[in-house]
Each structure stands twice: as structure tokens, then as C-alpha cells.
Amino acid sequence: MIAPEYLRHVDASPARAARERYRAGAVEPTSGVAPGFTQANMIVLPRDWAFDFLLYAQRNPKACPVLDVSDPGSHETVLAPGADLRTDIPLYRIWRDGKLAEETPDATAAWAEHADLASFLIGCSFxxxxxxxxxxxxxxxxxxxxxxxxxxxxxxxxxxxxxxxxxxxxxxxxxxxxxxxxxxxxxxxxxxxxxxxxxxxxxxxxxxxxxxxxxxxxxxxxxxxxxxxxxxxxxPQAAVMASGVPFAITHAPGHMFITDIPDSAYHA
Missing domain, CATH: 3.30.2040.10 (PSTPO5379-like domain)
Structure with missing residues (x-):
């Protein structure tokens, strides 16, 4: 995990500018956007399903490398202080009973359906x-x-x-x-x-x-x-479908959360 203190020394204005565009309603695939800043997949689940997913990610780290996990009820991440996970991704998917119910550029309304949602940010090959x-x-x-x-x-x-x-x-x-x-x-x-x-x-x-x-x-x-x-x-979206998960919010494929973390931070 990246320590919040790390970000004090990073000029993340390109990443913040991209997130501001998405919060204002812009929709686009994010490959090539804010080059040099780490992008992340996202899945959001009620607390009742969060441990199952954490275990799933731990058992499948190649496909589900976890970068951050929010507290239940939070829509923030240490990977981008001040960001809002409900609005700062260009396109979201809302899942009900394992089926895609909606795509939307703003997940605020769906997020409000559950008070205990936990967000998982997962590494992205972008x-x-x-x-x-x-x-x-x-x-x-x-x-x-x-x-x-x-x-x-x-x-x-x-x-x-x-x-x-x-x-x-x-x-x-x-x-x-x-x-x-x-x-x-x-x-x-x-x-x-x-x-x-x-x-x-x-x-x-x-x-x-x-x-x-x-x-x-x-x-x-x-x-x-x-x-x-x-x-x-x-x-994780394939797991939502295969497992009939009652409720989940994810990014739309190719439409990522852009963090304030430089790619170099994850260079082994």
C-alpha cells in the first residue's frame, strides 16, 4: 500500500484534472489519459460481501491485485486525496443479482442504497x-x-x-x-x-x-x-456475474479511476 505521506512530493495535477473532467460528466476510455499516473479498476460491495472478495483477491493476485480498500461507508481513497469514488470515474456499472442493470457517469444515487459499501481499487495494466x-x-x-x-x-x-x-x-x-x-x-x-x-x-x-x-x-x-x-x-465483474452477487458497483471496462500515484511507485 502507498503511504499518504508519499503524495506530498508528487505533482498530481494531470490526474486531478482528468478526475475533474469526469466529475463534470465527461466520458471516455482512460488508456493514455494522464500518462505516468497509475490507473485502477474498482469494485464496490456491501460489507456482507467484502470479506469474500478480499479473500478472492488474495487467492487470485494476478487478476485482482489490490491497491487500496476503503472503510465501509467511505467513498474516499488514500491513492487520491480529495477524490470522490462515486463521481470521478468516467463511467460506472451498477449490478443487481449478477446482472448489469445500468451504466452511468455518476454512481452517487446507487451508492446511497447501502450505508456500508466497501471499495476495492485494483491494479490496471494501463x-x-x-x-x-x-x-x-x-x-x-x-x-x-x-x-x-x-x-x-x-x-x-x-x-x-x-x-x-x-x-x-x-x-x-x-x-x-x-x-x-x-x-x-x-x-x-x-x-x-x-x-x-x-x-x-x-x-x-x-x-x-x-x-x-x-x-x-x-x-x-x-x-x-x-x-x-x-x-x-x-x-471481478466476471465473478459478479458468475456468482449472482446481489449488488455491486464497478467501473465500466476501460474507464478507470486515475490515482495520484506515479507509475514508478509500483515498479518492482
Missing amino acids: TFETPMIEAGIEIRHIIDGSNVPMYLTDQPCRPAGRLKGNMVVSMRPIPASRVADAATISGRFPAVHGAPVHVGAPELIGIHDLSKPDFGDPVRIEPGEVPVFWACGVT
């Missing part, structure tokens, strides 16, 4: 995209202005309490000659999913059509490129 770009590796969804493609695999997570589900992965096409570099760079960020979980042969993890992602947008794969897959923080 964090290591900036160092990959700096190393000369093109990130296709940023270049094309689209959302990263994400797929539900057939790889089961380890269940915990009432929660079960399969891993979700994000995919980036990488030139074959740079796959090792991409794996090395991302591997230096274990707190935000780290190295890839699979390279090539998507059918081996239950993905049969890369042009039809379960979340996000399809991207071009050029000749000589290889699909590379990273564990994804949308995995």
Missing part, C-alpha cells in the same frame, strides 16, 4: 503502457483511439466464499520481435498484473474470435504481430 510506449512498443488501442479489447477466458479463478468465476484478460498485439521486451517491461509492475499470462494461440485459453471481445473494442492485428494477453481487473 499502468505499464507508458513505459512500453517509451520503449518504442506501439499500443494499438491508444493509436486507434479505441478501448482495449478484453476477453473472458476458460481459465477458472480460485473460488472464495460465495465468489467464483473465470479470469478476464486484456490483449495487445505486439510485434513478434518485441514480445520478450513487452513481457520484461510489464513484469516489472507486479502490483498491476505484471507479465503476460498467455502469448499467441488464444484458443488455448478459450478465446475463439479475437474480433469479438467480451468487453472493449476489437483492434487491428498487423502481419508479424502476436496477440499477447495480460490478466485484467475486469475479472
Whole structure:
């Protein structure tokens, strides 16, 4: 966990400016926004489900690396003092009985339905995209202005309490000659999913059509490129669906919470 004192020495104005836009109603995928600042997935659950999820995350750290957990009833995080988790993500999802009930740019009304909600902020692979770009590796969804493609695999997570589900992965096409570099760079960020979980042969993890992602947008794969897959923080949403969770709030896939923490803080 990042100590609050750490942020006294960080100029987080780009991250704050992005959150202010989202609080005012702007909606956009956040890959490439406020480069250099760590982004996070989010799942919010009533206290009754919070321990189950904490155990689920502990048992599946590759897919669910926890960066912060709020106190029940709080909508704040030490990762961005002054931020409001109810409004500062560009797009939210509201879940009821394991089904997507609503997408909204403001979760305040849904948040008010429960007085004991606990928020989990989970590492996001967008964090290591900036160092990959700096190393000369093109990130296709940023270049094309689209959302990263994400797929539900057939790889089961380890269940915990009432929660079960399969891993979700994000995919980036990488030139074959740079796959090792991409794996090395991302591997230096274990707190935000780290190295890839699979390279090539998507059918081996239950993905049969890369042009039809379960979340996000399809991207071009050029000749000589290889699909590379990273564990994804949308995995908790797959658990919500598979487990029939009565109530949850999450980010919409690709629409993250931008923290005040520099990516370098999570560099191993």
C-alpha cells in the first residue's frame, strides 16, 4: 500500500484534472489519459460481501491485485486525496443479482442504497503502457483511439466464499520481435498484473474470435504481430456475474479511476 505521506512530493495535477473532467460528466476510455499516473479498476460491495472478495483477491493476485480498500461507508481513497469514488470515474456499472442493470457517469444515487459499501481499487495494466510506449512498443488501442479489447477466458479463478468465476484478460498485439521486451517491461509492475499470462494461440485459453471481445473494442492485428494477453481487473465483474452477487458497483471496462500515484511507485 502507498503511504499518504508519499503524495506530498508528487505533482498530481494531470490526474486531478482528468478526475475533474469526469466529475463534470465527461466520458471516455482512460488508456493514455494522464500518462505516468497509475490507473485502477474498482469494485464496490456491501460489507456482507467484502470479506469474500478480499479473500478472492488474495487467492487470485494476478487478476485482482489490490491497491487500496476503503472503510465501509467511505467513498474516499488514500491513492487520491480529495477524490470522490462515486463521481470521478468516467463511467460506472451498477449490478443487481449478477446482472448489469445500468451504466452511468455518476454512481452517487446507487451508492446511497447501502450505508456500508466497501471499495476495492485494483491494479490496471494501463499502468505499464507508458513505459512500453517509451520503449518504442506501439499500443494499438491508444493509436486507434479505441478501448482495449478484453476477453473472458476458460481459465477458472480460485473460488472464495460465495465468489467464483473465470479470469478476464486484456490483449495487445505486439510485434513478434518485441514480445520478450513487452513481457520484461510489464513484469516489472507486479502490483498491476505484471507479465503476460498467455502469448499467441488464444484458443488455448478459450478465446475463439479475437474480433469479438467480451468487453472493449476489437483492434487491428498487423502481419508479424502476436496477440499477447495480460490478466485484467475486469475479472471481478466476471465473478459478479458468475456468482449472482446481489449488488455491486464497478467501473465500466476501460474507464478507470486515475490515482495520484506515479507509475514508478509500483515498479518492482
